[in-house]
Amino acid sequence: MVALSVLPPGDQVTFPRLQDLVGMTPGNLSTHLHKLEDASYITITKAYQGRTPVTYVTLTRAGRQAFEDYTAALGELLSAANHESVEEKL
Known part of the structure; x- marks a missing residue:
C-alpha cells in the first residue's frame, strides 16, 4: 500500500x-493486492x-x-509514546 500511496487516486x-x-x-504481492482489492482500496485491471x-x-x-487515516493514527501513537518517554525522564 505504501508504494501505491504516491499515486493520485x-x-x-x-x-x-x-x-x-x-x-x-509475485505470489506474495498478489496475495496482498487481493486483500486490498477485497477492501476496495485498489482496483486490479487486466489488459x-x-x-x-x-x-x-x-x-x-x-x-x-x-492510508492517510493509518499514517495519522500512527503519527499520534508515536507522538504519545515519545511524550510519555520524555515525562519518564523528568
Whole structure:
C-alpha cells in the first residue's frame, strides 16, 4: 500500500513495476493486492499491450483515505509514546 500511496487516486501502476518498488515475490504481492482489492482500496485491471498481458493496479479514493487515516493514527501513537518517554525522564 505504501508504494501505491504516491499515486493520485485513479492513476495506475503495472504489476511488475509495483513488484520492483516493494521488492516482493509475485505470489506474495498478489496475495496482498487481493486483500486490498477485497477492501476496495485498489482496483486490479487486466489488459493487453499488443499480445502481451498487463496487470494494472489503481489506488482508489477509499484506499488513499485509509492510508492517510493509518499514517495519522500512527503519527499520534508515536507522538504519545515519545511524550510519555520524555515525562519518564523528568
